[in-house]
Amino acid sequence: MSEAGPRLGGRRHSDERSSPQRSLGQRKPARTITIDGEHAGRRLDKFLRSQFKGVPAGLLFRLLRQGKLRVNGRKAQQNHRLQEGDVIDVPELHVDTAAAPRPAVPSTLLDQLRGAVLHEDDDLLIIDKPAGAAVHRGTDVSAGVIEALQHLRPELPELELSHRLDRGTSGVLALAKTPSMLRYLHGLLRDRKHEIERHYLAVVAGRWPADMDIVDAPLRREEDGVVVAGDGQSAETRVSVKRRIGNRATVVDVRLVTGRKHQIRVHLSHAGHPIAGDDRYGGRAFNRRVTGLGGPGIYLHAAKLVIPKPDGADLVVTAPMPRRWKALLNSDL
Structure with a gap:
């Protein structure tokens, strides 16, 4: 060498x-x-x-x-x-x-991400992902968050997503700077004893019952989405009430125990309280009212990430509630 x-x-x-x-x-x-x-x-x-x-x-x-x-x-x-x-x-x-040309990154996405860093150290880059931004390029997306960050931070050639957020979901998104940290984080996501805590905020339809704190229902992927099914993968979500919005909606704190595709969206809808603005698992009439009062888009936000670091300390990173939520929260649904 x-x-x-x-x-x-x-x-x-x-x-x-x-x-x-x-x-x-x-x-x-x-x-x-x-x-x-x-x-x-x-x-x-x-x-x-x-x-x-x-x-x-x-x-x-x-x-x-x-x-x-x-x-x-x-x-x-x-x-x-x-x-x-x-x-x-x-x-x-x-x-x-x-x-194989380098993907074109929209200037608006670059501008959004320049001020989005919540935490950075030698191994991690954690950002506040904007709602509406895909985490990576796809069929209808020329470039996502990872391509934009690779453009903004060329000195980090091994930067990789450690987990994913749906395109419409905003909030805390962790990226690993090194392969060893990526493997470490993936190991934590598989470990129920030393897990990463993932907390979300969601605005849901109706009055979420204060005594319903766990949704435990197996999920199965199908061509047109995810459904609750007895032969699906085990999935558990913990929920607590944060505040009421009149009599028509509730802000809840959601913690993922497992991490299945669309888990929060499907579980809350299955419980009879779909997320506001969810155009796949939500209710049309409620979504129209929400859009008129607070604007379009799903009201789901990754609010906090707690990562057990290799040295034994917990890294706690939070992302503030999106400003666009204020109009809805101050309304009388």
């Missing part, structure tokens, strides 16, 4: 050596990568995709299958778990840059 490998985002990265550049159009130079402790334990395919973001994943996987991209001089499977000291030999890669 060389004395000083490249530094990315202020951290030592895997040691990387490149052969002299060849003038062959868009070919990239052959290189050798030595895995350091930060990347030990990662799957080979995920590591390669993170390092060669301009290269189609299909090309990387084909090179693995053909044995042209090797680990420690041997052919490797894409699910191979890397170990510290592993040496990856990467051949010259033919990259058609015109076929």
Whole structure:
């Protein structure tokens, strides 16, 4: 390993050596990568995709299958778990840059995220995600939060989402700066004993019963959404009343015990109190009234995240209630 490998985002990265550049159009130079402790334990395919973001994943996987991209001089499977000291030999890669242009990030999203940081340290970047922003690019989204942050923070090339929020949901969103922190957070999300606490605020239709503090109903994904079903995955949500809005709505504090897709939205609707502005699981008449009084969009906000850090301390990050909620909260629904 060389004395000083490249530094990315202020951290030592895997040691990387490149052969002299060849003038062959868009070919990239052959290189050798030595895995350091930060990347030990990662799957080979995920590591390669993170390092060669301009290269189609299909090309990387084909090179693995053909044995042209090797680990420690041997052919490797894409699910191979890397170990510290592993040496990856990467051949010259033919990259058609015109076929994979960098996603265009809307200027409005960039402006929203410049002042959205709630917490930052060596391992984490935690932001207040604006409502209406997708967390990543998709079929109808040219660029989401992760692409925008990669544009704003090029010194953090390994920045990754640790969890997701629905497009319409605002609030606390955590991103890992390093692969080791990403693995740590994913482990916490799977661990019921040392879990990340995720608290939300929601405005729901009707008067939520003060004595109904748990919704425990299994969920199953279907083509047109998520439904409560006996053969679904276990799902538990804890709910407490924060305040009443007249006689027609309630602001509730919601804590996710499990983290299924659309869990809060489906559970609250299943309990007979759908979230205001929820165009999939909510009520049309109530949503029309809410839109007229407080504006469009779902009234669901990730208000607090409590992360047990590796040193034993809890990191508590909160996001203030969105300003657009004030008109609705001050109304007489």
